[in-house]
Amino acid sequence: MINQNVYDELLQKYQAHYGKTPEVVSYAPGRIEVLGNHTDYNEGYVFSAAINYGTFFAISRNDKGVNRIVAGDLMHEVTFPLTGATAVTEDTWANYVIGTVAGLNAVKAQDTGFDAMFLGNVPMGFGLSSSAALEMCTAKAVCKLYDITADNVTLAKIGQAAERDYAGCPCGLLDQISSLCGVEGMLVKTDFRTLDIETVDMGPSVCFLMCNPHAKHALVDGQYATRRQACEDAAAYFAKVLPHPVAALRDVSMAEWTANKDGLDPIVANRAAHPIGEDERVLEGAKLLEKGDLKAFGQLLFASHESSRTMFENSCEELDNVVAVTKTVPGVLGARLSGGGFGGSAVVLVKTEQADTAAQAIAAAYEAKTGKTCEVSKIQPSLGATIVFPA
Numbered sequence: 001m002i003n004q005n006v007y008d009e010l011l012q013k014y015q016a017h018y019g020k021t022p023e024v025v026s027y028a029p030g031r032i033e034v035l036g037n038h039t040d041y042n043e044g045y046v047f048s049a050a051i052n053y054g055t056f057f058a059i060s061r062n063d064k065g066v067n068r069i070v071a072g073d074l075m076h077e078v079t080f081p082l083t084g085a086t087a088v089t090e091d092t093w094a095n096y097v098i099g100t101v102a103g104l105n106a107v108k109a110q111d112t113g114f115d116a117m118f119l120g121n122v123p124m125g126f127g128l129s130s131s132a133a134l135e136m137c138t139a140k141a142v143c144k145l146y147d148i149t150a151d152n153v154t155l156a157k158i159g160q161a162a163e164r165d166y167a168g169c170p171c172g173l174l175d176q177i178s179s180l181c182g183v184e185g186m187l188v189k190t191d192f193r194t195l196d197i198e199t200v201d202m203g204p205s206v207c208f209l210m211c212n213p214h215a216k217h218a219l220v221d222g223q224y225a226t227r228r229q230a231c232e233d234a235a236a237y238f239a240k241v242l243p244h245p246v247a248a249l250r251d252v253s254m255a256e257w258t259a260n261k262d263g264l265d266p267i268v269a270n271r272a273a274h275p276i277g278e279d280e281r282v283l284e285g286a287k288l289l290e291k292g293d294l295k296a297f298g299q300l301l302f303a304s305h306e307s308s309r310t311m312f313e314n315s316c317e318e319l320d321n322v323v324a325v326t327k328t329v330p331g332v333l334g335a336r337l338s339g340g341g342f343g344g345s346a347v348v349l350v351k352t353e354q355a356d357t358a359a360q361a362i363a364a365a366y367e368a369k370t371g372k373t374c375e376v377s378k379i380q381p382s383l384g385a386t387i388v389f390p391a
């Protein structure tokens, strides 16, 4: 089983804390975003992958009339009511669980409380969606325990609502869909309008590195929300000036942007160019992967980062430096920031046989350039969320 040592530790801690074994254990991974940045809430396209780091969630019923949740790394317990639970201001990690359970209760109400604990190894601060992993392992476990039937899109929307209403981030559906729909060795290509999901095999010749230069940025959520607002304002403008319906920036081509951008505030115009360009890059990338042209696919990652840096302005000096140094490292095919931006990590597409040497070379070149460290981890596209016990 993937991450067996984390699973074993969780079972030991669960037994020690609750004095019983769990009835159900689920697992959900983090994700990398490979191409298609800030396109999900613009109803566009994304290539992503579930990763080989994730979170386990152990649960059983109790007769206490409340839900108890323990963060297994902190061994700290939070209790919350079966109905009407609101966001907490301390132990805010619990909000991802509370929000997800509230969403599931709207599908089918719990008839008893539960005793739960989670433990994971998604590196924190890498921008690998540890929060979506927590929401989706919560969702899988609660559905199994209370016999709730809900498809992946419903679960993803419940996680998204937990982020928005309990954790305060108006994110799209990318992180949850990637965590749920990952397949070993595969990229996940999602159309965020139709929610059609395909898996795409890149073959064994390439893999990914995540590079975390430990960029500290304040107001991340505020910045995400203002970018989203700019995209929505731009879509409303294009709906007025274009001769066809525009429900979201997905409906606008780069040629239409170029011909009509002068009617927009220049900053809003630049913001809109990013998801519009990203959609075109994902569609182009799909054709390149079909042909097996990984070199050209990698170039699209560099182009994506450049668009983040100059148009969407959701990069930062540290991420720009990481991407710049990767261009000097043998075996690297492409690199870009992954996820919301304003910090977090860069994802690097690298030839598998050179992945280890490239990882060392990136860390060394980053240190030589900046005098600071950059943590580099190897990432494998992996299995999505699942029930691991009972088998």
Ligand code: GLA
Residues within 6 Å of the ligand: 033, 036, 037, 038, 039, 040, 041, 171, 172, 173, 174, 175, 339, 340, 341
């Ligand atoms: C974060 C959000 C996602 C998505 C990405 C950017 O990860 O949670 O919904 O918008 O940023 O592509």
